[in-house]
Amino acid sequence: MTLSEQTKPLRTSLHWRQIKDRLAEISFFLMSLVPILLVLAILLALYLRTRPILEVKPITDLLFGQTWKPLKGEFGFYPFILGTLWVTVVAMVLAVPPSLLTAMYLAEYARDTWLTRAIRLAIINLAGIPSIVYGLFGLGLFVLFLGLGTSIVAGSLTLGLMTMPVVISTAEEALLTVPQRFRVASRSLGATRWQTIRQVVLPNALPGILTGVILGLERAAGETAPILFTVAAF
Numbered sequence: 001m002t003l004s005e006q007t008k009p010l011r012t013s014l015h016w017r018q019i020k021d022r023l024a025e026i027s028f029f030l031m032s033l034v035p036i037l038l039v040l041a042i043l044l045a046l047y048l049r050t051r052p053i054l055e056v057k058p059i060t061d062l063l064f065g066q067t068w069k070p071l072k073g074e075f076g077f078y079p080f081i082l083g084t085l086w087v088t089v090v091a092m093v094l095a096v097p098p099s100l101l102t103a104m105y106l107a108e109y110a111r112d113t114w115l116t117r118a119i120r121l122a123i124i125n126l127a128g129i130p131s132i133v134y135g136l137f138g139l140g141l142f143v144l145f146l147g148l149g150t151s152i153v154a155g156s157l158t159l160g161l162m163t164m165p166v167v168i169s170t171a172e173e174a175l176l177t178v179p180q181r182f183r184v185a186s187r188s189l190g191a192t193r194w195q196t197i198r199q200v201v202l203p204n205a206l207p208g209i210l211t212g213v214i215l216g217l218e219r220a221a222g223e224t225a226p227i228l229f230t231v232a233a234f
Contacts, residue, residue, distance in 0.1 A: 086152050087231065088221045091159035095220075096213055099164045103171035103209075108197055127165035134162040135229035143230055155231035162226060163216035170215060174208025175201060 053062070065076015110116045138158030148154040178201050186196040202209075 083152070083231070084221060087155045087159060087227065088217060090152065090156035091163060091220045092213070092217055094156060095160035095164045095216065096167060099167035099212075099216075100171055100209065102164075103168050103175060104197060106168075107172045107175035108193070108201070123165045123168050127169060130225075131162060131223045132225040134158055135226035137161075138226055139229040150231055152231060155227055158226045158230050159220040159223065162223065163220050166219060167212045167216045170212025171205075171209045174205040174212065177208065178204045 062077055063081070064078045066078050067074045067076060068079070069075060106116065106120065135158065138154060142148045142154035142157050143150060182200050182204065183196050186200045187193070191199070
């Protein structure tokens with residue numbers, strides 16, 4: 001048997017493996033196009049639904065109009081846009097600093113005790129509570145009990161409480177992903193624990209922390225039930 005005849009099965013097997021890899025690559029590429037096509041379909045549907053309105057009113061009137069009389073054809077979205085920005089920004093300003101401090105304590109200072117495990121379990125459970133429960137809680141505590149009324153402050157405090165578990169969990173995971181050898185090297189050079197956290201751990205965990213902040217921002221901007229109870233309808 002010649003050398004070419006001996007290597008023929010190997011070449012055939014390699015050829016089929018290349019074909020399978022190519023088919024898998026094409027399949028993954030097509031599957032990655034599905035979310036993009038869905039987003040384009042949603043945008044197209046929104047455009048077709050709003051096209052009659054855009055033909056009657058210019059886009060500037062829709063974005064900056066401050067009246068809301070849809071039955072008379074006088075309406076604008078400026079109050080809704082501005083209110084969403086105010087409530088979301090204030091909520092994140094109130095929620096992010098204590099969330100990061102809590103995450104740093106759990107990841108860097110807290111010992112593995114039953115109390116720490118209970119706190120982590122409570123944070124995970126709070127992250128899964130429906131938004132309408134937070135809305136009722138904010139209505140009872142901030143609007144009625146503390147007397148803040150239906151205001152941006154009451155809505156921002158409610159949204160801040162709602163987003164804190166998400167930010168805490170994500171930030172803690174980001175801090176724990178930093179290799180332990182970075183902390184050991186920093187401490188061996190004479191840095192204190194706080195200096196190690198501030199100059200070594202936080203810069204390496206910053207992308208994950210920002211991801212948690214963005215997730216909290218997205219949840220605060222997209223929720224409606226807490227806003228209905230604490231800002232608008234009630």
